[in-house]
Amino acid sequence: MNIVLARSAGFCFGVKRAVNMAFAAAEQAGPICSLGPLIHSPQLVERLQGEGVRVVASVAEMTGDETVIIRSHGIRREEEQQLRQRQLPLVDATCPFVKKAQEYAGLLGEQGYTVVIVGEQEHPEVQGIVSYACSDSVYVVADVAGARQVPSGRRLGLVAQTTQAYENFRAIAMELLGRCKELRVFNTICDATAVRQNEARELAASVDRMLVIGGHNSANTNRLARICSDIQPRTFHIETASEIDPAWLVGAASVGITAGASTPEWIIREVVEKLQQLTK
Template identity: 60%
Template sequence: MEILLAKRAGFCFGVKRATQMAFEAAEKEGETFTLGPIIHSPQVVQRLEGMGVKVLSDLEGIGNGTVIIRSHGVTSAELEDAVRRQLEVVDATCPFVKKAQEHVKRLSHDGYTVVVVGDADHPEVQGIVSYAEGPVHVVGSGEEAARLPNMKKVGVVAQTTQSFETLKNVVKECLLKGGEIRVFNTICDATAVRQDEAKALAREVDCMIVIGGFNSANTKRLAEVCSELQPRTYHIETAQELDASWFQGVERVGVTAGASTPKWLIDEVIERIQEFDNKKKG
């Protein structure tokens, strides 16, 4: 059985940067916290917890120590709260997410109604939205955008892990809603490249394995695009979830992973698939 691994499977630039900053902060003395999970990988979060890094949902009752801002960013109010408490802040927000926050702040300040293309429940989107000073809407599709009210000036940004197709559909609808429109394509290149690689791989194999946190938006999207081309697509977090029956009659297996998936998890999955293959041959 041949195993084909996508070239860019695993950590993207922003996630690699955030985890490195978190592990470096964990080695210093004093209490260390993250506001929400540093990345959407339960296994990485667990390793940091083993080093004493606690995950907090808010800073209530925290008067000292180091707080790490997760790669998805936090709301402007949460960041201000950390500064007000005089905590040492390690800002590991992905630079691409930071750019989206800055665009929203500037657009809003200049009188634009902001439309954010993304998942309203995702922490990255919640953080981006918080930088708006005026009206802001979150939409996840062209259909949702079609229900927006008419707006004089419209500014559009996207969650960094959104598909370009969804952004285009939303922009089309916004063109019908406003007299003036500004669009910033804030989709991260790493997301688009991973999706293109995953599609190409799914067309070539008999089975696709997508590795990453079940709470990871970009991993779920990878699984979706692969499933459209290869019905035998399985989204897992760890090698323990693999099932030998998935590989019956399979000659080529494709493996990809979300941007928050560490290399050691990918290696464990590949080793487990190889074990299944060796048992079949034996």
């Protein structure tokens, strides 16, 4: 059986950077905590816990003698202020692309624009960007229908959650253009997501089975799995090699593998090895 691994499967630049920073800090900085899980991979979070990096849900839970690592998605402005007030040592692993989105939202808010953020309201990255806009006039819209709810006739500023699809962003920008006197647009989309999705589409169309590896709580892995199953209905979303059911492979001549941006390399390797064993 032919096993084909997508070239971009696994960690994106921002996640790789955050994970390296966390392991380096664990080695050098003594006790460490992260505000929320560092990335959406329970296995990696567990491994970091083994290295002494504990996860806390709020600044209030921090003991005061720990170094704090900020995850790649970033945190809310109020949380950053609380950390600075408590003078806790910080390792800021916020992805530079997310930082840019926060900064542009801040600039727009400061200059009096109504800030529109294209993204998922509940996502921690979006909540962070909203907080950095420092304005009472902020709207999070998921699609063109949402953009129609933004009051018209004002100066509007637009940024995006980094993982948004460009087409959706563009369609929203076009809708807003007809609803204001001035529209200022910062394209803050990072292409890591689009690259993974395009490769997954191509791969899913050329194999008999598709495995998508990544946290069941990872939005980008779930999206990859949906994209693949629309093309190849025999797509399976797994978190680890132990979830592979040999029955899935019966009659397959080829299996494609991709993985979300927060899936560690060792988990991908274990999946490939398990497939090799099963098809010997």
